[in-house]
Amino acid sequence: MVRIKEIPAPAVRRLSLYLRHVELLSGRGERTVSSRQLGEALGLTGAQVRKDLSHLGSLGHPGIGYRVDELIVRVRRILGTDTSRNVLLVGAGNLGRALVSHRGFAKKGFHVVAVFDDDERVVGSTLDGAAHLVVRPMIELADTVRKKNIRMAILAVPGESAQSVAEQLWEVGVGGILNFAPVTLRHVDCAIAAVDLAVHLEQLSFRLGNSRVG
Amino acid sequence: MVRIKEIPAPAVRRLSLYLRHVELLSGRGERTVSSRQLGEALGLTGAQVRKDLSHLGSLGHPGIGYRVDELIVRVRRILGTDTSRNVLLVGAGNLGRALVSHRGFAKKGFHVVAVFDDDERVVGSTLDGAAHLVVRPMIELADTVRKKNIRMAILAVPGESAQSVAEQLWEVGVGGILNFAPVTLRHVDCAIAAVDLAVHLEQLSFRLGNSRVG
DNA sequence: TTTTGTGAATTGCTTCACAGCA
DNA sequence: TGCTGTGAAGCAATTCACAAAA
Incomplete structure (x- = not known):
């Protein structure tokens, strides 16, 4: 071949x-x-x-x-962006909510079409600036992924729950995870992109400490 | 030597x-x-x-x-994180506001101590969950950087203004910029870390399109 | 001319494999 | 025995430099 x-x-x-x-x-x-x-x-x-x-x-x-x-x-x-794609978000905290309304995603054809969280204080609420989105409990994950043909997920949950949520995502057939939690995801056979915001500042800090910058 | x-x-x-x-x-x-x-x-x-x-x-x-x-x-x-550092944010939009309250930064010793924006509709307002921070106009940048001994900045402004803001940051002596705007910053002699959120989804998309994942 | 596409040279990173220490 | 530190080997990415195309 x-x-x-x-x-x-x-x-x-x-x-x-x-x-x-x-x-x-x-x-x-x-x-x-x-x-x-x-x-x-x-x-x-x-x-x-x-x-x-x-x-x-x-x-x-x-x-x-x-x-x-x-x-x-x-x-x-x-890159596979000649056609638009549905994406889901897990974690409706500050970061998650900001990501849902991030205009850069839509510009590239990525549409956040579902939001999940297991905190019962936020399940059922809608998101500012995206009133059509209601936060759903994790139990509905499999169903939504199938119905909306979702292959990619954004993971914006605390580090403690990230691994477990990643496994759930993998089990329901999500093939790619954009992970914002500060942990390395293991044992899920998905494509994973990791963005640890604090790590990026740390890298800058290193370069400041060792540089002729200025 | x-x-x-x-x-x-x-x-x-x-x-x-x-x-x-x-x-x-x-x-x-x-x-x-x-x-x-x-x-x-x-x-x-x-x-x-x-x-x-x-x-x-x-x-x-x-x-x-x-x-x-x-x-x-x-x-x-x-990495230079054995001591804590003051950081400033430019851009009090959705993403910027989420970053200010990001707990991961504080955990690593990075403290957002000032927020700037040039949109007069937000200048003067305080930030949810960080009521001690008032959004300042860019004109006060130089002064704040000096007074608070700031060496690192988080840039969360639209792509159109990012280059110009980066130049201002560099001119007032900021040595490191964490850039969330979807542009490559040029001609500023700072350490730069770039995080284009849409680019990360695009990379996942590529790997999904070409993979034996699943 | 200008500018591409690409083998060849080079540089840099990762992996191997093992001597040496606890 | 278990594990580190490290030269040497192997592999991957970048840069060079030039023939060919417009």
């Missing part, structure tokens, strides 16, 4: 950034962009950009650069 | 995760942990853990493992 060459993980991460910038250029009416310009905008070399984009197949035009509309279509298809 | 060996960036990222897990173990009353156990908890090999920790100097005890209290002290010192 012919296997499509794997795209290296660091390259996939950068694809999102290329897309983001090229969408910006498109909004400004730009028609083409060179690897050099794209790199410049993101703090990368042109060679890096070309190598990354070469994974999508031959797409650039020698002497011209890349056509922004072609690039957008191609990268979206690879 | 003798130069301290640089710690590779991927190793520094993992140090935060080691610390997080070892703090958990400490809370459970564990006294020691082996590289194997630590790796197991984070999905890494023991060799990886040992190599990473070897950058901190010889710290483990052959036949025993690592003592959790020693490890905590040592990693915190390297």
Whole structure:
């Protein structure tokens, strides 16, 4: 069987950034962009950009650069954002509520269509700025995932419950989890993206402590 | 001149995760942990853990493992979180407000001590759950940074204003920016950590589209 | 000219495997 | 025996540099 060459993980991460910038250029009416310009905008070399984009197949035009509309279509298809997706949220705390109304998700075609929490003080309440969403108890998870064809979840619960909720998500067939809880999720065979907000500040702190910045 | 060996960036990222897990173990009353156990908890090999920790100097005890209290002290010192730090927030929107009350920051010793926004509809208002914080106009930025000895900022403004705000932060002497805006910040000589929430969902989407997950 | 795509060279990270200590 | 620290090997990613296309 012919296997499509794997795209290296660091390259996939950068694809999102290329897309983001090229969408910006498109909004400004730009028609083409060179690897050099794209790199410049993101703090990368042109060679890096070309190598990354070469994974999508031959797409650039020698002497011209890349056509922004072609690039957008191609990268979206690879990332799977050429079509919109339903997403669910578990954890209706401060962070969870902010994420539901985050405009960046909708802009990329991710729609939060269900919210779950097991705290009976919030179950049944609606969310500010998203009044169509009522917080549901976890017991309804399986049902909703099936009915709304949900494959991705945002996990914004306390660290103590994160592992257990992740296992529930996996059991009902969710294939990808964006985890905001400060724990490493184990033994769930999903794609997992972890965002520990405090860890990011910690990383900045490290770089401040060891730098010639300033 | 003798130069301290640089710690590779991927190793520094993992140090935060080691610390997080070892703090958990400490809370459970564990006294020691082996590289194997630590790796197991984070999905890494023991060799990886040992190599990473070897950058901190010889710290483990052959036949025993690592003592959790020693490890905590040592990693915190390297990351610069052995002492607490004042942080400011720019952007009092939904996300910004959620971040101010994020308990994970305080747990790691990061205290949001000032909030700025240039929308006159929010300047002067206080934040739920943090009533001591009044939203200030950007004009007061320089003054506050100096008075409160602030070196790190959280940037939660719309993409359109992010670059300009970042430049202001840099000009008043902020050395590290945690950027939630969906743009790449350029021409500011600060340490920058970027968290584009939509990009993380996009990465999950990619992995779902190309996987044997499930 | 300008700019791509890509092998080759290089750099950097991870894994291996084992000597040495407790 | 159990476990660390670390050179050496292996693997992966980045950068170089240039032929080819417009």
